[in-house]
Amino acid sequence: MPYCSHCGAQLPDGAPACPQCAATRPGPIVREAAADKPGGGLPVLAFLFPVVGFALWYAWRQPTPLRARSVRRAAVAGAIVGAIAYVVAFVVYLAVIAAAMKKLS
Numbered sequence: 001m002p003y004c005s006h007c008g009a010q011l012p013d014g015a016p017a018c019p020q021c022a023a024t025r026p027g028p029i030v031r032e033a034a035a036d037k038p039g040g041g042l043p044v045l046a047f048l049f050p051v052v053g054f055a056l057w058y059a060w061r062q063p064t065p066l067r068a069r070s071v072r073r074a075a076v077a078g079a080i081v082g083a084i085a086y087v088v089a090f091v092v093y094l095a096v097i098a099a100a101m102k103k104l105s
């Protein structure tokens with residue numbers, strides 16, 4: 001699938017102009033197509049920092065949808081794990097407070 005050299009939108013095969021930005025005769029562009037692969041270290045980054053992951057997904061969802069989807073999946077997983085960790089930490093915190101209160105009374 002070719003991509004527009006002007007805006008990076010996906011072009012239908014043999015399109016005379018870009019449907020996104022109306023650039024005429026976009027020509028066969030290989031830009032980004034080969035780079036659109038899931039994986040690499042970025043999903044790990046997205047998992048650790050879901051906000052970064054969602055930002056990357058938003059920025060990439062047009063030029064590289066496969067890579068965008070892989071970082072979004074990692075960001076969602078990271079957000080869920082982070083939320084669980086937060087709840088566990090909060091429960092532990094409450095337990096510590098409760099133990100300290102019992103000691104005082």
Ligand SMILES: [Zn+2]
Pocket residue numbers: 004005006007008009018019020021022023
């Ligand atoms: Zn275009």
